[in-house]
Amino acid sequence: MNSRVYILDVGLTRVGDHWKSSIQELAYESAKGLLHRNSRSIPFDGLVVANALSEISSSQQNLGPLIADALQLDNVEAIEVEAAGASGAAAVHVASKMLSSEHWKKCLVIGVEKMRDLEPSKITLAQALSEQAEYTHFFGMSLASLNALLARLYMSEYGTTRDQLSSFPVIAHKNSSTCEHAQFRKKFSRDDVSRSEIVSDPLRVLDCAPVGDGSAAIILASGEEMDAQQRRNSVEIVTSESASGRVNFFERDDMLEFMSTKKAADRAFLKTGLSIDDIDIFEIHDAYSVGAALICEALGLSKRGEACKDAVSGKFDLNGQFPISTFGGMKGRGYPVGAAGVYQFCEAFMQLKEKAGFNQVPNARRALIQTMSGIDSSCFIHILSTQHKG
C-alpha cells in the first residue's frame, strides 16, 4: 500500500470561447495529444472527470462514461467529481488516493467546463451555486456580491486601499500576457483595475475571474509501473490534502481567515516536513482579488492584512520570493470553474519540467497548488516535486 503517485503528462485547451465544441468534444480536445503521445501499452484503469456546471450549461450529467466513450477508453472505471470551483483538485485528490492505495495503476483526470453557452444572468446563478442557496441566491445575491462584502470588510479592517487591492489582478494579467492558453493575454495597470466597470461595489470587473470554456487533462500513475526514464520525465504528487469549513463566510468566527486553506496547508506541511520556504511556485485560487489576498495570508506567504502591500512590492511576481499564479491563475488564464483545478496541475507540471517558456520560474523544483470551492468552504492542497528520493 501507499505507492507514490506521479503526473506523466498534461494537455489543455486555451480558455475562452469554444462555441463549436460540445462538452465531450472539448474534453477530447484537451486529452487527444496526451493519449497519442502515451501509448496504451499500460492500460488506463480509471477516468476521473471534474465538472461543476454541466447540468445547467449542457443539461447533462453522467460525464464519467460519456467522456470515456468519447475517448474510446474501454474497460475503465469512470467517475465524476463535483466540488464547485475545487472540482478539478478534488478529482486529482480522488485519483491520487486510488493510485496510492493501488486500486488503480494508471488513470486519466479530465476537467471540463462549458460556460459561454449560458446567458449572463444564468452564468451569475451558476457561479453562485457553491453558496447556500436558500439564504443567498434565493434573495438574488451573487457570489461576486458575497466577495464584495468580504472585500469591504477586509479593506476597512486593514486600511487597504483600492489601489493596493488591484495589485493581485495586475500580477495575474502580467503572467497571462505571455501564456498561450490564457483567455486574456493582456496586461493591466492598477489604475485599469481600479477604474474598470463595477460588478459589485467595491469589486470591479477586473477583480473577478472571467467566464470561459476550457478543458485540461493529466495522466497519473503509481510509481510501481514506471521505469527510470518515465520517473525522470514525471512530477511526483508528494501530498494531497483537503479540509472543509463553514460555507457561509458571514457565519465564521473570524471572517477574515481562510480556515480551510490554512488547515489543509498545515496538514500538507506536517505530512511532508516541508515549509513555504521549500516551495518555488504557488498556484492559487485567485478568482477574486480579495480571495487572493486572504489565500496568501492563510498560506503564510504574508502576515495578516499585508498581502496587498506584499503584492505591490513584487513579492509574488515570477521573480519574487513567492511566485503565484504563474500562468495568470484563475484571473488571467481564465476560470472554467470545474476544470480550473486541473489547469493548475498542468501549469505546475510545465514549471517543474522547465516547459513554461516566458513564464518559467528558474530552478522550480516544488509547487504548491491551492484550490477552493466557494469562499474557502473547502480547500485542496497539493504539493508537487521533481526531486525523487528513490
Added chain:
Amino acid sequence: MSIPFWRNRDRYYRMLGSKCQKCGKEFFPSVLVCRSCHSTDVKDFEMPQSGKLLSYTLQKESISGFEDQEPMVFGLVELDNGVRVVAQIVDTPYEALKMGTKVRTVFRKVRTDGESGQIYYGYKFAPVRVTSH
C-alpha cells in the same frame, strides 16, 4: 422552487432560526446541531428585528430571475444578538449607507417565480430612521 419556499416560509417571514437549549447560543440560518457545544437539543427561535450594517455592496450583475430589480443593494448585518446574516437592503439610496448604520427587518416581496408565477416574500433590512427635532 415553490416547495422549498413553502418549507422555509417561517425562516423567510419571521427569520426563524435556532437557539441551543444547552449553551444558549443563537443561530440563523437554523442549525440541526449546535455549532458551539454540539448539543442536538436546539429549538426554533426568532431572530431580533434590528442590528447594524457591517458591510454593503451595490450589485450590478443580476442573477437569473432578478434582472428586473437591477441594481440591488445587499448588506452584511450583525443582529442585536450577535448573529450575522446577509440580506437585501432597501428604502435607502446606496450612497447613504455606512458601516455601522442601524437597520431593522422589513417584510418584502423577493420576486415572482418565472415558471410557477408564485410570489416569494421574505426578510430584508432598511435603515432605522433617525428623527430630528
